[in-house]
Amino acid sequence: MKGSLKLMTACSLTLAVASCKSLPADMLEGEWNAVNISGQSITPSDQTPYLGFDMTEGRLYGFNGCNLLMGSIDTKAFLKGKVDFSKMGSTMMACPDNKYEQLFTQAAAAARKLELQDDGSLVLKDENKETVMQLAKRVFAPEALDGEWNVIQIRGEMISPAEDTPFIGFKVADNQLYGFTGCNRMTGTADFAKIVAGEPDFGKIGTTRMACADDKYETKFLQALNAAKKVKMGYNTFSLLDEKGSTLLMFQKR
Template identity: 35%
Template sequence: MTAVCASALILASCGGSKNMLTLSSLNGEWNITEVDGQKITDKKMPFIGFDVAQKRIYGNSGCNRMMGTFEADSLTPGALSFGPIGSTRMACPDMQTEQMVLNALNKVKSYETVSDQPEIIALCSEDGKKMLTLQKKDESQVSLTDLSGEWAIELVNGKKIVGTTEVTPFIGFNTDENRIYGNVGCNTINGALLQNEKTANSLKFENIATTMMMCPDMETETTVLNALNETRSFSIKNGQVYLLGENGNELLVLKKQ
């Protein structure tokens, strides 16, 4: 009985792993599979994304989108803490998982691998308690809900958006209502998004309506609208969304705002 208890204690605590991760290995998106010792079984799996370059996090805590910053001490391997975490304000039938996730993130002070599996990490409290277990998302396993929120348009047909537009172009995805909104450089847009239920990464936009303002530079706007009309699928890699054409060609690259 004593051996069993000791084993359980090791699994529930941090500090036993010798395989410390580099900060860059946090980059990307991770499913939250366990919180404070409880396995997550929700249909809508919470996840957290790390943008290491900008020391920013984003994700979904079980109901609402979350966003914030993090700090990591380069002189102390494995040290990690989160700044104030903001979130949207939707109400869902079950808010328990979300409350657990947010409470656990507020207590995180370090991270480490679980055993010898670099695709699974633990976020730990100051006293060494395992607060969350994360598993690296399989980039081939994407879903429409991964697009939720607002994304800045970084590239169009491989070319970087330059600062000649009136506003920073962005696309917002409301996956609950299957619609998009945003600004394509001058005018605002609204439209519908469609998906083939048999293909998780399929994506198509229809009935895109725009306002009718005239701006000094309309070229970027026209290029973005053409790219949206040609979109047939998407992929996600290192926290960026790639909107792809019929032949898999890259049309737009989006980055979480």
């Protein structure tokens, strides 16, 4: 996914946040790259720290420049501009080029206030109302989907990697998709501009007609794929959601 991410402002509208009773959940939803931490500008790269907010499930996730982050958020307080990231969990990898992790972790732990700016950026402030971090909404280019993606979750059921693990692959330049249902091969077309914009436009998908003795994934996978109404892009992941916003399928880049 290198080089496939672009930073853009979340909107062009002026947001009178200070006078609003609550922040717009749909604008906070998604992933935000750190562009400045404690006064230090962050150069965009694969090591760029980011925070992600799942407002439907009250979930917080991210990357501090070395380790993945996870936690929960109080959505009611969050929408009022109040934050507390001090209890985030993380993986425990040691990274040789660890130039952002400590800086990011300290700034996130100090954050107590959240503000949306007129340019669509997100600012975190400490208890003294000093800016500790500025973030810009991460927007995905269609090329972010290129390659193969393993299914890691079907309707809440975690899928362990194995020979019969379903996957989907995309050839963005050719508007083609292919994959494996857990039993049969599949091929089809897709509109990738619509997919990264949140609309699961996969066109017609065809499959081979093999009969498999242990069909533990195929039916569930195809039913979930056909029921998808929304797409949520993530860092090395994407999810297909139903019309209510519940996760049907989650994929991880191979």
